[in-house]
Amino acid sequence: MQCSQALDEEGYNERVVAEAKVKTDKIDARVLAQLYAAGFLPEVWMPDEATELRRRLVAQRAQIVAHMTRLTNRIHAVLHANLIPRYEGKLFAKTGRVWLDAQPVPADQKLSIRRHLDELDRLAPDLAALDRTLAETALEDDRVRRLMTIGGVNATVAVSVLAAIGDIQRFAAPHKLVAYFGLDPKVRQSGDRPAQHGRIRKQGRAHARAMLVEAAWAAAATPGPLRAFFLRLKDKRGQQVAAVATARKMAVLIWHLLSKQEDYAWARPALVEAKRRQLELKAGQPSRRGGNKPGPARDYSIKAIREKERAWVEQAEKAYARFVSAWSERPKARRTGAATEERR
Numbered sequence: 064m065q066c067s068q069a070l071d072e073e074g075y076n077e078r079v080v081a082e083a084k085v086k087t088d089k090i091d092a093r094v095l096a097q098l099y100a101a102g103f104l105p106e107v108w109m110p111d112e113a114t115e116l117r118r119r120l121v122a123q124r125a126q127i128v129a130h131m132t133r134l135t136n137r138i139h140a141v142l143h144a145n146l147i148p149r150y151e152g153k154l155f156a157k158t159g160r161v162w163l164d165a166q167p168v169p170a171d172q173k174l175s176i177r178r179h180l181d182e183l184d185r186l187a188p189d190l191a192a193l194d195r196t197l198a199e200t201a202l203e204d205d206r207v208r209r210l211m212t213i214g215g216v217n218a219t220v221a222v223s224v225l226a227a228i229g230d231i232q233r234f235a236a237p238h239k240l241v242a243y244f245g246l247d248p249k250v251r252q253s254g255d256r257p258a259q260h261g262r263i264r265k266q267g268r269a270h271a272r273a274m275l276v277e278a279a280w281a282a283a284a285t286p287g288p289l290r291a292f293f294l295r296l297k298d299k300r301g302q303q304v305a306a307v308a309t310a311r312k313m314a315v316l317i318w319h320l321l322s323k324q325e326d327y328a329w330a331r332p333a334l335v336e337a338k339r340r341q342l343e344l345k346a347g348q349p350s351r352r353g354g355n356k357p358g359p360a361r362d363y364s365i366k367a368i369r370e371k372e373r374a375w376v377e378q379a380e381k382a383y384a385r386f387v388s389a390w391s392e393r394p395k396a397r398r399t400g401a402a403t404e405e406r407r
Contacts, residue, residue: 142166234318237318244272337360
């Protein structure tokens with residue numbers, strides 16, 4: 064609430080200057096000086112050079128991924144328009160492209176598909192180069208490994224979220240980080256009436272918010288307390304609301320992990336090492352296959368260890384489900400006084 068109120072005050076201060084009837088540089092400067100003297104201008108945190116670099120790289124990667132997604136959607140749209148059944152497999156792999164070239168579509172649309180494929184091939188090296196640069200910077204940051212201990216959070220999500228956060232110390236409480244991502248609900252209240260909570264505000268770091276929602280969907284598919292939280296809300300409010308609520312829960316969890324410099328309590332060690340090894344390979348480090356001394360990521364490929372870790376976090380999931388099973392929603396407060404008398 065305090066963070067939302069600060070954002071509202073900041074928006075009001077901007078409107079004071081932008082919507083003035085008489086607007087000159089001198090008048091604007093005078094108004095800004097008065098607001099600053101009265102303490103109505105909030106301080107703005109300026110990111111350091113490393114954070115700025117990471118934000119630029121994340122933004123460039125997001126633009127390339129969005130463009131590649133548009134190209135793939137256009138190809139799917141051509142197939143759908145010609146009533147061609149969906150290909151079972153990887154459409155843009157070698158076998159999928161052979162199948163795609165053999166489909167009976169008009170000549171002009173077939174040329175359009177080839178142009179889209181050529182554009183995808185052109186963008187693929189650029190995306191790989193950005194991923195390698197981001198992986199190199201991520202290996203030097205212990206916070207990335209700490210966030211990857213959360214189920215559903217991979218290196219891409221961790222780097223994107225850290226690029227948006229910068230310094231976690233500038234967020235005094237978890238709800239401030241939630242509001243920064245725009246995952247807090249809208250609140251409307253008048254007088255002494257109960258507050259009405261609406262949908263999330265969707266103000267703030269949109270890309271980081273999308274990454275957290277994507278991680279929430281991944282966490283919902285893996286065993287652990289986060290999946291139990293998702294399933295509990297899914298039965299009451301639907302899966303879309305549950306995914307956003309899980310993303311909010313993950314934002315709170317991220318604040319605690321970064322502020323207290325602790326790993327996630329229900330982390331799966333072998334899975335975390337496998338994530339880190341994938342990050343090392345993406346950064347260009349050599350493969351260790353055939354070596355005499357296997358690395359810690361090898362444990363994840365051993366079925367017994369992998370199943371043991373899954374059983375452990377499944378126990379945590381069941382414990383959470385039992386803990387919240389007795390919870391019940393608070394009944395809505397009945398209105399009393401003049402409002403009730405008018406109804407009668």
